[in-house]
Amino acid sequence: MGDSGRVLVVDDDETVRDVVRRYLEAAGFTVDVAGDGDEGLRRFADRRPDLVVLDVMMPGINGLEVCRRLRQTSEVPVVLLTALGEEENRIAGLQLGADDYVTKPFSPRELTLRVASVLRRARMPGRPPPAAVVDGRLTLQPGARQATLDGAELPLTSREFDLLAFFLAHPGVAYSRADLLEKVWGWDFGDQSTVTVHVRRLREKIEHDPAKPTRIATVWGVGYRYDPATP
Numbered sequence: 001m002g003d004s005g006r007v008l009v010v011d012d013d014e015t016v017r018d019v020v021r022r023y024l025e026a027a028g029f030t031v032d033v034a035g036d037g038d039e040g041l042r043r044f045a046d047r048r049p050d051l052v053v054l055d056v057m058m059p060g061i062n063g064l065e066v067c068r069r070l071r072q073t074s075e076v077p078v079v080l081l082t083a084l085g086e087e088e089n090r091i092a093g094l095q096l097g098a099d100d101y102v103t104k105p106f107s108p109r110e111l112t113l114r115v116a117s118v119l120r121r122a123r124m125p126g127r128p129p130p131a132a133v134v135d136g137r138l139t140l141q142p143g144a145r146q147a148t149l150d151g152a153e154l155p156l157t158s159r160e161f162d163l164l165a166f167f168l169a170h171p172g173v174a175y176s177r178a179d180l181l182e183k184v185w186g187w188d189f190g191d192q193s194t195v196t197v198h199v200r201r202l203r204e205k206i207e208h209d210p211a212k213p214t215r216i217a218t219v220w221g222v223g224y225r226y227d228p229a230t231p
Contacts, residue, residue: 004028005050005119010040010066011081012058020053023108024115037061041069044076051119053111054098055081056089064092071097077118077158081106087193094197097157100185101194117186122158133168136229138206138215140168154205159185163198164206167216167226176223199224 007029009020017033024031032047034040056063080093080101090101099118102111133140140147147154166184177192203210217225
């Protein structure tokens with residue numbers, strides 16, 4: 001039994017499941033596997049893993065639908081497995097609340113590193129300030145990993161919370177997508193559209209009009225800047 005955390009791997013390819021299981025177990029994770037979306041949802045309900053590795057293209061209930069159903073009741077970190085060239089599926093998965101993705105064919109070692117990174121960020125989100133951060137009607141409670149707007153809790157994924165916490169800790173500073181990928185995701189490489197999608201999702205949750213954002217501003221030619229509502 002590993003002590004790094006429990007991971008559920010959902011993939012209809014038995015070879016992929018076995019290889020991923022071996023690598024994750026060698027890294028200290030306890031691993032459960034499922035061969036399709038239905039089985040994955042049942043095992044998730046029974047085992048409550050710390051993270052789910054989820055293949056997008058599966059017969060029956062595909063990975064995007066599984067991700068959508070998971071997000072109805074849980075903020076468990078999700079890492080998608082997508083085929084090369086399936087950009088629409090990757091973006092759709094991120095919009096549904098997936099935390100990360102790895103493109104097939106993939107290196108099992110890279111996937112293991114990504115799983116460890118996502119779990120590490122979910123558990124220790126870059127040392128945000130311990131006290132509550134208040135910006136107008138928006139309040140962030142780093143210790144509780146909770147954010148509220150007008151007193152109502154915001155349904156943030158782990159990565160969205162980390163991104164908001166980073167913005168609140170660095171108001172008025174413009175960051176490129178590469179900067180944010182490194183500082184929030186902990187990646188020194190990766191698809192920068194991941195940042196774009198998460199910024200869009202975050203705007204939908206904290207902006208009065210996401211099409212005309214007043215908090216997360218786009219800095220053309222650079223990236224994004226958080227403009228606080230209060231001086």
